[in-house]
Amino acid sequence: xxxxxxxxxxxxxxxxxxxxxxxxxxxxxxxxxxxxxxxxxxxxxxxxxxxxxxxxxxxxxxxxxxxxxxxxxxxxxxxxxxxxxxxxxxxxxxxxxxxxxxxxxxxxxxxxxxxxxxxxxxxxxxxxxxxxxxxxxxxxxxxxxxxxxxxxxxxxxxxxxxxxxxxxxxxxxxxxxxxxxxxxxxxxxxxxxxxxxxxxxxxxxxxxxxxxxxxxxxxxxxxxxxxxxxxxxxxxxxxxxxxxxxxxxxxxxxxxxxxxxxxxxxxxxxxxxxxxxxxxxxxxxxxxxxxxxxxxxxxxxxxxxxxxxxxxxxxxxxxxxxxxxxxxxxxxxxxxxxxxxxxxxxxxxxxxxxxxxxxxxxxxxxxxxxxxxxxxxxxxxxxxxxxxxxxxxxxxxxxxxxxxxxxxxxxxxxxxxxxxxxxxxxxxxxxxxxxxxxxxxxxxxxxxxxxxxx
Ligand code: ASP
Numbered sequence: 447x448x449x450x451x452x453x454x455x456x457x458x459x460x461x462x463x464x465x466x467x468x469x470x471x472x473x474x475x476x477x478x479x480x481x482x483x484x485x486x487x488x489x490x491x492x493x494x495x496x497x498x499x500x501x502x503x504x505x506x507x508x509x510x511x512x513x514x515x516x517x518x519x520x521x522x523x524x525x526x527x528x529x530x531x532x533x534x535x536x537x538x539x540x541x542x543x544x545x546x547x548x549x550x551x552x553x554x555x556x557x558x559x560x561x562x563x564x565x566x567x568x569x570x571x572x573x574x575x576x577x578x579x580x581x582x583x584x585x586x587x588x589x590x591x592x593x594x595x596x597x598x599x600x601x602x603x604x605x606x607x608x609x610x611x612x613x614x615x616x617x618x619x620x621x622x623x624x625x626x627x628x629x630x631x632x633x634x635x636x637x638x639x640x641x642x643x644x645x646x647x648x649x650x651x652x653x654x655x656x657x658x659x660x661x662x663x664x665x666x667x668x669x670x671x672x673x674x675x676x677x678x679x680x681x682x683x684x685x686x687x688x689x690x691x692x693x694x695x696x697x698x699x700x701x702x703x704x705x706x707x708x709x710x711x712x713x714x715x716x717x718x719x720x721x722x723x724x725x726x727x728x729x730x731x732x733x734x735x736x737x738x739x740x741x742x743x744x745x746x747x748x749x750x751x752x753x754x755x756x757x758x759x760x761x762x763x764x765x766x767x768x769x770x771x772x773x774x775x776x777x778x779x780x781x782x783x784x785x786x787x788x789x790x791x792x793x794x795x796x797x798x799x800x801x802x803x804x805x806x807x808x809x810x811x812x813x814x815x816x817x818x819x820x821x822x823x824x825x826x827x828x829x830x831x832x833x834x835x836x837x838x839x840x841x842x843x844x845x846x847x848x849x850x851x852x853x854x855x856x857x858x859x860x861x862x863x864x865x866x867x868x869x870x871x872x873x874x875x876x877x878x879x880x881x882x883x884x885x886x887x888x889x890x891x892x893x894x895x896x897x898x899x900x
Pocket of ligand 1: 453482641
C-alpha cells in the first residue's frame with residue numbers, strides 16, 4: 447500500500463483538487479491520502495495557513511477578526527462552488543472556525559495552533575467529500591480518534607511514540623482515508639501543530655505506522671534538484687538519493703521535503719518518492735536507505751540564510767575541563783538550541799538560528815559567557831549562511847574540500863567557517879549571507895555536472 451501526501455499547491459484550488467482525485471484513482475494502492483491546507487495559487491497569493499495565523503493574531507490583539515474570517519471562509523467557498531459541493535460545507539467550516547475562536551485560551555501559542563490546524567482539518571473534509579462525489583469510497587479521519595499524539599511544544603510539536611501503535615489500525619480500512627496533515631493532539635487533548643510545512647511529517651508518521659511500501663510526497667516540481675533552481679536554473683535533477691543525503695539537504699534549505707519528515711521513514715525503512723501533482727507521469731525522486739555511488743560524487747548543494755555565530759576565545763581552553771559543557775549549559779538555561787559548535791585550541795564558535803535571538807536575549811547570553819566562563823573575548827555575528835555540500839560518495843574521497851575551497855576562492859567568497867560532519871557525507875561552509883548565491887553558483891559549477899544552456 448501507498449501513503450500519498452499532497453502539499454498546499456497541489457490543493458490550492460478546485461482544478462488542483464481534481465488532479466489529486468485522478469492521481470489517487472489511478473492507483474488502487476494509494477489508500478491513505480494526507481492533505482495540507484490550500485496553498486498559493488500564484489506567486490503573490492497567500493496560503494490559507496498564513497491567513498489563519500493572521501486571524502489568530504487579530505483575536506490575540508483584541509481586534510475584530512471579521513475580515514480575516516471572511517477571507518478564509520471565502521477561499522473555501524470558491525473551492526466549494528467550483529467543485530459543485532453542497533453549500534452546507536461552507537456553513538460547517540464557518541461554524542468550526544467560530545467555535546475555535548471561542549476556545550481562546552490564555553496560552554497564545556496553543557490558541558494559534560488550534561486556529562492554524564483548521565486549514566488542514568477543513569480541507570481534508572472537503573477532499574473526502576470530493577472523493578465521495580466521484581464515487582470513490584472515502585472517509586475523513588479525525589487525528590484525535592486515530593491517536594496522532596504530539597508533545598505540547600505548540601507550533602513546534604514532536605510525535606509521541608505511542609502514535610505509531612495507535613495509527614497502525616488505519617492499515618485495515620477498506621475506504622480511501624483522507625488524513626489532515628500538520629497537527630495532532632497532546633495527551634491533554636489540545637491541538638498542537640508541527641513546525642511549518644509539517645504535513646510532510648504527518649505523512650511520514652502515517653506511512654511508518656501502517657508500514658506502507660512507499661510514501662509518495664506530491665508537490666509542484668518534477669524532482670529534487672541538485673541545486674536550488676532559483677539560484678542555478680540549469681540545475682540537474684536527482685533521481686535517487688539516500689535518507690541521510692536528503693536529511694542534510696533539507697536541513698540546509700531544500701524546501702521540497704521537510705527535514706523532520708525523514709526520521710519516521712528512516713526508522714521504518716519506508717522509501718519516499720517525491721512526485722509532481724501537475725505531471726504525475728514524471729518518475730520523480732526516490733529517497734532510499736542505500737544506493738550505489740561513485741567515489742567523490744557530490745549529490746547536491748543546499749544553502750540557507752538566517753544563522754548567527756557566537757565566537758569566543760580563552761587561552762588554554764583545551765586544558766579546561768568542563769568548558770564546553772558549561773558553555774552549552776548557558777545556552778540551555780536561556781532556552782537556545784544550537785546547531786553546530788566547531789572548535790579550535792583556544793576558541794570555539796556556536797552556530798544558532800538567528801530567529802531565536804532578541805537583542806535582550808543576546809546581551810544576556812554574552813554577559814553570562816563573559817562572566818561565568820571568564821573568556822578573553824566573546825562576540826556575536828549575524829547574517830551568516832550555511833552551505834552544505836552533500837554526497838554519500840564523498841566518504842573517503844580525497845579532494846572534494848580542496849575543489850570546493852578553490853571554487854570559493856576563485857569566486858572571491860570569504861569562508862567564515864568550515865565543518866565536516868563525522869559521517870563524512872557532508873561538508874558545511876559558513877559564508878556571509880550576501881555571498882550565498884554567488885558561492886552556491888561557484889560550488890555547483892565546480893562540483894556538479896551542469897549541462898550548458900543550448
Ligand atoms: N499548511 C502548513 C504550512 O503552510 C503545513 C503544510 O502545508 O505542510 O506550513
